[in-house]
Amino acid sequence: MSEVIFSVFPSENFIDLGLYQFGWEQCDPAHSFGPAARNHYLFHLCLSGTGRLIAANGKGEDLEYQIKSGQGFMLFPNQVCTYIADRDLPWEYVWLEFDGLRAKEAVELAGLTQDCPVYKARYKDIYENMKSEMLYIINHKDESPFHLIGHLYLFMDGFVRSSTAAQISKGNRLRDFYIKEAFAFIEQNFQNDISVEDIAAACGLNRSYFGKIFHETMGKTPQEFLITYRMTKATELLKLTDLSVADIGNVVGYPNQLHFSRAFKNVYGVSPRQWRNEHK
Structure with missing residues (x-):
C-alpha cells in the first residue's frame, strides 16, 4: 500500500511565483500516473528508489528517462x-506544482526544457538545502500562504543554483531595466485606459521590440500580463472590501461592468460575484 501526503495550496494570488499543490509519496511497485498533462510546472524530486518518466519532447515525440535517487524531473x-x-525498487518522491x-x-535558468527535463544536482550542499525546503513546505501545510511562498522562493533559489544544467545569467541589465520600467508603469496606471503602446512608450521602446523582449523574459505577452495583474487586484478587492462588482471593475480599469465580468471569467472560470461568494 503506497503512502501519500497531498496538500492543495489555498486560493491566494501570487503573481511572480505561486504554489498550487504539493506532496510526498512512497509508491507501490510499478505504480504509474498518466498519460496526463498538467496546467502548471510540476517538479518531482526522487528521494529513494528509481522509476521511469515517459514525456513528450518539443516535437511531441515520447522519450523515456530513468530517474534515480537524488535526481528529479520537471513536467511542463x-x-x-x-x-x-x-x-x-519503487521510488519515493516529493513534488511541488x-x-x-x-x-x-527560473526553469530556463535551471537549464530544464521539454527536451531535457531531468534534474541532476551539481552542488550537494545546495541540493540538500533545496530538498529541505521542499520537505519543509510539505510538512508545514498549515502555515500561512505568505510563509509557504517564502519557502517556495528558497526552494527555487536552490533548484536553479544546484542544477547541473544551470545557465549562467547573461546579466542583460538593459533588458531587466526595461522590464522593471514596464512593471512600474503598470502598477501605477493599471486602473487607467492604458495600452501596450503606452507601456512601450513609457520604456522608450517601439511596441514590436518591447513585446518581443517582454514575452521572452516573462513568458507572457504584455497584454496577458496586464490582464493578469488587473484580475489579481480585482480578487483582492472582492475578498477584502464590500465594493460592488461594478466599482471594482472601474478601479481595475474596466468602466464597463460587462467587459470586466467577461475578462474575469476568462481568467478564473467564474463570475466576480461567484468568486466573491466562494472566497469571502
Whole structure:
C-alpha cells in the first residue's frame, strides 16, 4: 500500500511565483500516473528508489528517462507524460506544482526544457538545502500562504543554483531595466485606459521590440500580463472590501461592468460575484 501526503495550496494570488499543490509519496511497485498533462510546472524530486518518466519532447515525440535517487524531473504545462515506479525498487518522491510570471524564467535558468527535463544536482550542499525546503513546505501545510511562498522562493533559489544544467545569467541589465520600467508603469496606471503602446512608450521602446523582449523574459505577452495583474487586484478587492462588482471593475480599469465580468471569467472560470461568494 503506497503512502501519500497531498496538500492543495489555498486560493491566494501570487503573481511572480505561486504554489498550487504539493506532496510526498512512497509508491507501490510499478505504480504509474498518466498519460496526463498538467496546467502548471510540476517538479518531482526522487528521494529513494528509481522509476521511469515517459514525456513528450518539443516535437511531441515520447522519450523515456530513468530517474534515480537524488535526481528529479520537471513536467511542463500541457506536456503529456507518464511516470512509473520501478517494480523491484519503487521510488519515493516529493513534488511541488508551481507557476507564475517568473516560473518560466527560473526553469530556463535551471537549464530544464521539454527536451531535457531531468534534474541532476551539481552542488550537494545546495541540493540538500533545496530538498529541505521542499520537505519543509510539505510538512508545514498549515502555515500561512505568505510563509509557504517564502519557502517556495528558497526552494527555487536552490533548484536553479544546484542544477547541473544551470545557465549562467547573461546579466542583460538593459533588458531587466526595461522590464522593471514596464512593471512600474503598470502598477501605477493599471486602473487607467492604458495600452501596450503606452507601456512601450513609457520604456522608450517601439511596441514590436518591447513585446518581443517582454514575452521572452516573462513568458507572457504584455497584454496577458496586464490582464493578469488587473484580475489579481480585482480578487483582492472582492475578498477584502464590500465594493460592488461594478466599482471594482472601474478601479481595475474596466468602466464597463460587462467587459470586466467577461475578462474575469476568462481568467478564473467564474463570475466576480461567484468568486466573491466562494472566497469571502
